[in-house]
Amino acid sequence: MKKQLSLIAKLFLLSFLLSFVIFHGLFLPTAFLNKLPQMVTIFLSIVIQALPFVLIGVFGSALMQNFVTVEMVENKLAKTAKLNGILLAIGAGFFFPVCDCGVIPVARRMLLKKVPPYMAIAFLVTAPLVNPITVWATATAFGYNLPVTLIRVGMAIVIGIIVALMVSELFPTLEHLFTSKAIQEWETAAGDNENIIEHHHHKGSVLADIIDHANEEFLEVGKFLIIGSLIASIIQTVIPKQSLLVITQNPALSVMVMMALALCLSLCAEADAFVARSFTYHFPLGSVMAFMVFGQMLDIKNAALLLKSFKLKAILFIFGLCAILVLIFCTFMNRMPINNLMHGRL
Amino acid sequence: MKNFEKHFTTIVLSSYAIFLFYLLSTGAIAKFINPRLSFLSVIALLIIGVMIFRNLAKNSGQSKHPTTCQCGHHEAEKFQPSNLLLFLPIFLSVMVGPGTLSYQPDNNPGQNGGIATTTSINPNGVIVTRYANPNQFANNNNALNQNLSPGNNNQNQSQETEKAQDVAAQFIPAGYEEYTQLNIGDTIFDTPKAPKQKLTHAKIFLRGKVIHSPLLKADEIIVYRVVITCCAADGMPLGIVVKLPEKSDFQPDEWVGVEGTVQLLPFDEKLKSIDPIAAMVPPEKIYPYFTAAKAYQVQPPREEYLFP
Numbered sequence: 001m002k003k004q005l006s007l008i009a010k011l012f013l014l015s016f017l018l019s020f021v022i023f024h025g026l027f028l029p030t031a032f033l034n035k036l037p038q039m040v041t042i043f044l045s046i047v048i049q050a051l052p053f054v055l056i057g058v059f060g061s062a063l064m065q066n067f068v069t070v071e072m073v074e075n076k077l078a079k080t081a082k083l084n085g086i087l088l089a090i091g092a093g094f095f096f097p098v099c100d101c102g103v104i105p106v107a108r109r110m111l112l113k114k115v116p117p118y119m120a121i122a123f124l125v126t127a128p129l130v131n132p133i134t135v136w137a138t139a140t141a142f143g144y145n146l147p148v149t150l151i152r153v154g155m156a157i158v159i160g161i162i163v164a165l166m167v168s169e170l171f172p173t174l175e176h177l178f179t180s181k182a183i184q185e186w187e188t189a190a191g192d193n194e195n196i197i198e199h200h201h202h203k204g205s206v207l208a209d210i211i212d213h214a215n216e217e218f219l220e221v222g223k224f225l226i227i228g229s230l231i232a233s234i235i236q237t238v239i240p241k242q243s244l245l246v247i248t249q250n251p252a253l254s255v256m257v258m259m260a261l262a263l264c265l266s267l268c269a270e271a272d273a274f275v276a277r278s279f280t281y282h283f284p285l286g287s288v289m290a291f292m293v294f295g296q297m298l299d300i301k302n303a304a305l306l307l308k309s310f311k312l313k314a315i316l317f318i319f320g321l322c323a324i325l326v327l328i329f330c331t332f333m334n335r336m337p338i339n340n341l342m343h344g345r346l
Numbered sequence: 347m348k349n350f351e352k353h354f355t356t357i358v359l360s361s362y363a364i365f366l367f368y369l370l371s372t373g374a375i376a377k378f379i380n381p382r383l384s385f386l387s388v389i390a391l392l393i394i395g396v397m398i399f400r401n402l403a404k405n406s407g408q409s410k411h412p413t414t415c416q417c418g419h420h421e422a423e424k425f426q427p428s429n430l431l432l433f434l435p436i437f438l439s440v441m442v443g444p445g446t447l448s449y450q451p452d453n454n455p456g457q458n459g460g461i462a463t464t465t466s467i468n469p470n471g472v473i474v475t476r477y478a479n480p481n482q483f484a485n486n487n488n489a490l491n492q493n494l495s496p497g498n499n500n501q502n503q504s505q506e507t508e509k510a511q512d513v514a515a516q517f518i519p520a521g522y523e524e525y526t527q528l529n530i531g532d533t534i535f536d537t538p539k540a541p542k543q544k545l546t547h548a549k550i551f552l553r554g555k556v557i558h559s560p561l562l563k564a565d566e567i568i569v570y571r572v573v574i575t576c577c578a579a580d581g582m583p584l585g586i587v588v589k590l591p592e593k594s595d596f597q598p599d600e601w602v603g604v605e606g607t608v609q610l611l612p613f614d615e616k617l618k619s620i621d622p623i624a625a626m627v628p629p630e631k632i633y634p635y636f637t638a639a640k641a642y643q644v645q646p647p648r649e650e651y652l653f654p
Contacts, residue, residue: 036442036445037442037444040442040444040445041445041446041578042578044378044435044439044444044578045379045577045578045579046579047435048369048378048379048387049379049383049576049579051362051366051387051390052387052389052390052393055389055394056389056393059393208400208403208404211396211397211400212400212404214393214397215355215397215401218355218359218397219355219429219432222358222432223429223431223432226431226434226435227431233579265579265580266579267576267579267580272580275575275582280629
């Protein structure tokens with residue numbers, strides 16, 4: 001019965017979306033309809049831009065599924081100290097060029113391979129910010145300004161370490177982080193690792209297995225990317241930026257406004273620094289930094305994907321903690337006379 | 347229905363492949379993302395191609411992979427109605443069609459705030475787009491809509507029109523050097539590649555769309571273009587205040603060309619609410635002020651957006 005209701009709800013949503021587009025003139029106010037083509041442009045652009053990263057992410061995840069065994073991970077990480085493990089995960093983010101779109105499938109797969117949750121969370125939170133593409137984009141946007149670039153990367157690493165340490169204490173196992181349904185699904189999917197490998201790895205079929213896993217993961221991840229992108233494009237079109245930008249005087253409030261803006265805009269790691277640069281006249285450096293750091297840790301596009309498998313409590317804790325830390329660091333920055341660090345080109 | 351479910355992944359992936367191939371082959375991808383990053387879409391296309399081939403092989407039974415097994419490992423491959431959402435981007439691109447990003451400030455009467463399109467809805471609920479002159483249609487209307495609409499059999503004629511308009515769009519007056527808003531931004535922010543002296547000593551031709559603002563004088567307009575760094579979601583308008591030889595009668599979002607010189611003046615704080623202007627102000631609080639000797643309507647360039 002529950003399943004049927006869920007199906008009906010989904011069909012209703014779909015038919016609403018269809019009628020929304022086909023009969024939009026009958027239902028929706030003209031002010032919104034004037035913005036519909038713009039919304040579609042933004043929606044499509046987010047999808048087109050994120051698609052390669054999502055595909056790379058799902059292939060990364062599929063490679064991990066096929067080549068990394070639970071035993072391998074357990075043997076390697078058994079003697080690794082907690083802090084070293086966290087730094088290792090952050091280091092992996094530096095060499096793994098995944099943006100916020102591709103990081104979730106990889107982090108999910110890490111957890112499935114029994115990588116300690118605190119390491120996977122450290123990777124999830126920092127990888128989009130410390131990867132070489134993001135570092136390069138930040139440096140370019142701020143006129144190769146080393147302090148601004150280092151502050152962004154440094155803040156991400158510090159926050160990643162703190163969050164991971166807290167997760168290691170409060171969410172030590174997979175069961176603490178994920179819904180039982182998600183774990184059950186994955187265990188069925190991953191199965192008893194050895195059996196699956198034996199079952200699937202027929203001679204010459206490793207590549208086929210990798211592609212099959214990528215296919216499955218794409219179906220799972222793709223629809224959440226679309227839901228997130230749709231919400232982000234609606235918010236970006238409907239909420240006028242100016243209404244958020246009026247609050248610039250209060251150091252803490254301006255940080256919060258920029259975090260909210262980053263959450264709503266769902267920008268790619270490669271682009272957000274350039275957009276942030278355009279805010280430097282309105283906002284102090286701390287607030288601009290909040291936009292660049294928090295926006296890559298969480299945005300609406302990814303929230304839908306996270307809700308698919310993470311417990312709400314875990315999401316609220318992890319990203320709530322990220323938000324509080326960003327707020328504290330950036331408000332502190334706003335109170336320091338460091339605005340002259342912001343030089344550079346658009 | 348069972349066949350549809352069986353081939354669902356292949357159909358989804360094929361639709362994405364066709365969509366991406368279309369955008370890449372026609373250049374329409376520049377309407378959505380920075381063309382410099384289109385290699386990423388090529389990578390996506392290749393990955394999707396591999397996935398399609400694998401699915402076709404699996405579905406045609408040539409695969410050694412045991413899809414009929416009952417191990418439970420293939421649960422995720424089962425069709426779920428919510429997977430239909432994957433068609434939404436393709437569906438929306440065909441049904442609605444993307445618009446052109448533009449900007450009009452909040453305080454302009456009758457205009458949308460922030461980034462907006464020039465598209466509007468007529469009383470019958472049909473989406474229509476306004477152009478300053480009919481010739482702009484062929485250039486402005488995106489290639490996706492043109493090719494997806496039925497009865498598109500005068501392709502040669504439209505190609506010739508496009509060529510003629512390309513020539514017109516590339517027009518630069520003799521003795522002038524074309525600068526974009528992005529070049530001027532580079533110079534103001536004093537990057538090594540563009541010293542300020544070069545800007546203030548040059549005879550400049552600038553192209554862009556018009557913004558009127560009550561914060562400006564009657565003979566002043568803003569000439570702006572939208573800069574796309576990564577994708578349209580990060581579209582950012584960059585504008586220059588232009589003093590015209592006489593009072594302006596240009597329409598908002600009309601494409602204009604201005605010939606003249608640039609001065610770097612102390613920033614006028616009252617303009618800080620206009621995003622395209624605020625984005626051009628460096629920490630030393632100066633801004634570019636363009637004094638035009640001539641100003642006239644021009645054809646929109648082939649690529650409306652600027653890409654850093």
